[in-house]
Amino acid sequence: MVTDDRRASLRTKISIIYENLFKGEHVTDDVWDELFLLKANPATLQDTLSKLNSVDLFNIKDTLNKLFKRCTEILGEDNYIKSLNVLVVGYFGTVTFTVMFPL
Numbered sequence: 328m329v330t331d332d333r334r335a336s337l338r339t340k341i342s343i344i345y346e347n348l349f350k351g352e353h354v355t356d357d358v359w360d361e362l363f364l365l366k367a368n369p370a371t372l373q374d375t376l377s378k379l380n381s382v383d384l385f386n387i388k389d390t391l392n393k394l395f396k397r398c399t400e401i402l403g404e405d406n407y408i409k410s411l412n413v414l415v416v417g418y419f420g421t422v423t424f425t426v427m428f429p430l
Contacts, residue, residue, distance in 0.1 A: 341365045345375040351387040359397055367415035376423040
């Protein structure tokens, strides 16, 4: 049987960042850098976002605004790893929101 501690240690760093980000926790500049330098994980991102309801999204509105602001800033940089990860995060984040909240 896998304990909670063992299960937590099996999670990837990016999944932990996604979870903390969408809990509305304070995000430092270092965490923002890590978020975009680590390989994006679309499945984990979609899973994390799909667990949120409209109230959760409202509560993390500032974080989401910062996320998309950071994404647009990074696209203007010359770091191709960050740019690729921004595109993946942006695409799968948008797709997930569209499925969750269709017009």
